[in-house]
Ligand code: NAD
Ligand code: K
C-alpha cells in the first residue's frame with residue numbers, strides 16, 4: 001500500500017488544536033479507503049520552541065522537511081512574541097525556503113453557512129485567489145536607520161522581479177484555464193504604484209496571449225474589494241500580489257461565512273520541494289485552548305493536500321463529508337453562530353467518512 005509521509009507543524013495557538021484534528025480526519029479517510037496510508041511526523045516548532053531555543057525552528061529544519069510528500073501547517077503567532085519574529089522565523093522561512101511561490105486560496109459558500117452576503121448561495125460565489133507568495137511586499141528588503149531618533153526612517157521595499165511576476169501570472173492563467181468559466185481577474189494598484197505594478201499589468205497582457213481561451217480583466221485592489229461584495233458572481237480566478245491577496249482572501253473568507261473555514265496551499269508548482277497546506281487563519285489568541293476553533297479550514301486544506309498528492313477521489317470524499325457537516329447547524333462552531341466544539345466537528349467528519 002502506498003504510504004504518504006506528511007510533516008505536521010501545529011505551531012501556535014489554535015494551530016495546536018486544528019492540526020491534530022486534520023490528522024485525525026486524514027487517518028480516518030485513509031482507513032476507510034484502504035488504498036493508501038499516512039505516516040505523520042510532527043514538529044514542535046513555534047513559540048514554545050522559541051522560548052527554549054531562541055529560534056522558531058532549528059537551523060537545519062528545512063532539511064527535516066525536504067523529503068516529505070507534503071506539510072500540514074497550523075499557525076505561527078504567540079501572544080508573548082512579536083508577530084514579525086514568529087512569522088518570519090517559521091511560516092515564511094518554509095514558504096520562501098521551498099520556493100512555494102503560488103499561494104492558492106479557494107472560497108465558496110459551503111452548504112448551510114449563512115454569510116454576510118445574504119443574497120448569495122453556493123452558486124454565486126466560487127473564487128480562487130492566487131497570491132504571489134515569494135516576493136513583493138513581503139520580500140524582506142528594507143531597514144530602519146537612526147532608530148528612536150527624530151530623524152528615524154524605515155522602509156519595506158516591495159520588490160517584484162520579472163521572473164517572479166511571470167511565473168505567478170502563468171500559474172494563475174493556467175488555473176483559470178482549468179476552471180469551467182476560464183475567467184481571470186488581475187488585481188494591481190498600478191495607478192498609484194507606478195513601477196512594479198505597471199510591470200505586472202504589462203506582463204499580464206503578455207502572458208494572456210499564451211492563453212487565448214481565458215478571458216482576463218484587470219481591477220485596482222481597492223475597487224476589487226467593492227466588487228467582491230457587490231458583484232461576487234463576476235469573479236472567478238483572481239491573482240494579486242503577496243499583500244493585496246493576503247487582504248483580499250481574509251475578506252473572501254469573511255464573505256463566505258468565517259475566517260475559520262478558509263483553506264490554502266503554499267505550492268511549489270515545479271514540485272522541487274514539498275508544498276504546505278494550512279488554514280488561512282492565525283493563532284486566534286482570543287479562543288485558543290478552549291476547544292472552540294473551527295477545524296473546517298484545516299479539513300478543506302487537507303482536501304487541497306490530497307489533490308496535490310494526486311488523490312482526487314479521496315479529496316472529493318473528504319470535501320463531501322465536510323459539506324455534510326457544514327449543512328447541519330448543530331455542527332457549527334461558535335464563529336458560525338453554533339455551539340459545537342472542535343472535537344465534535346472532527347468526530348462528525350470522521351463518522352461521515354466511515355459511513
Ligand atoms: P487570527 O486569524 O488568528 O484571528 C482573527 C479572528 O478570527 C479572531 O477573532 C479569531 O478568534 C477568529 N478565528 C480565526 N480562526 C478561527 C477558527 N478556526 N475558528 C474560529 N474563529 C477563528 O488573526 P490575528 O488575530 O490577526 O492573528 C493572531 C496571530 O496569528 C498573530 O500572531 C498573527 O501574526 C498570526 N497569524 C498567523 C498566520 C499564519 O501562520 N499563517 C496567519 C494569520 C495570522
Ligand atoms: K495559518
Ligand code: MN
Nearest residue numbers: 246247250280
Ligand atoms: Mn493573512
